[in-house]
Amino acid sequence: MSFISYLINGISLGSVYAIIALGYTMVYGIAKMLNFAHGDVIMIGGYVVLIAVSGFGLSPVLAVVLSMVICTLLGMGIEKVAYKPLRNATSPLAVLITAIGVSYFLQNIALIFFGAEAKTFPDIIKLPALKLAGGELTITGTTIVTIITSVVIVVALSLFVNKSKPGKAMKAVSEDRGAAQLMGINVNATISLTFAIGSGLAAIAGVLLCAAYPSLTPYTGAMPGIKAFTAAVFGGIGSIPGAMIGGILLGVIEILGKAYISSQVADAIVFSVLIIVLLVKPTGLFGKNIQEKV
Secondary structure, eight states, X not given: OHHHHHHXXXXXXXXXXXXXXXXXXXXXXXXXXXXXXXXXXXXXXXXXXXXXXXXXXXXXXXXXXXXXXXHHHHHHHHIIIIIGGGTTOSOHHXXXXXXXXXXXXXXXXXXXXXXXXXXXXXXXXXXXXXXXXXXXXXXXXXXXHHHHHXXXXXXXXXXXXXXXXXXXXXXXXXXXXXXXXXXXXXXXXXXXXXXXXXXXXXHHHHHHHXXXXXXXXXXXXXXXXXXXXXXXXXXXXXXXXXHHHHHHHHHHHHHHHHHHTOTTSHHHHHHHHHHHHHHHXXXXXXXXXXXXXX
């Protein structure tokens, strides 16, 4: 039963990575930029819920909604102020360096307002644990909510992208930004919407992550953000199902590595698996080779 318990915990952690990875994969797929400040938006979302619940006594549901609203506005603001002026930059390094700068800016803002000490995240998920196999296997309410939430998000996002008018506009901008603009699609609004959705999802991921590991610092989103980016690349960046599968596989590998090998080298195992996958299939598990005419 211990293996099944580890597997379920890995799927739960991987589901959080998957939700974060969706933000990376959407922004890269549509705007062709890597938003490395995405992990720090997770941290901001966690602090919003912490303050709303512990400081103002809001209900967990309202606190999560408030966190999503603030993170959505934050993501749109970051895109408008930091990334939009560099959209036509000749060097992709300009955007990358800016993203790293925004990441450190958010971390230092959090340090100024909240300090470096860890804050205990409130218990906001009250769902009772599920006991199976005569009580030998216990699945916490947080785990159940995390897995269900990730599945609902992936399905809803896939339907939105494939069926809705804004979603089809996103696909058009992803394929050819210039042609999409000629067809009357507002490229700026589409990219802003992409950042808004990704940042809103980051808020949800931050809540689920802090609910499972109830310790919040200004650096809480840094490593999960890197691992989620790894998951996006693992699954095939630009692919929504790829982000889901990549995140879950990464979470399972991490938890099993900690359980059966060593917690100290679990991260090294995760990144080693990524290297092996990319050596075999450079586009990731669900990525597609794209031929460019020159």
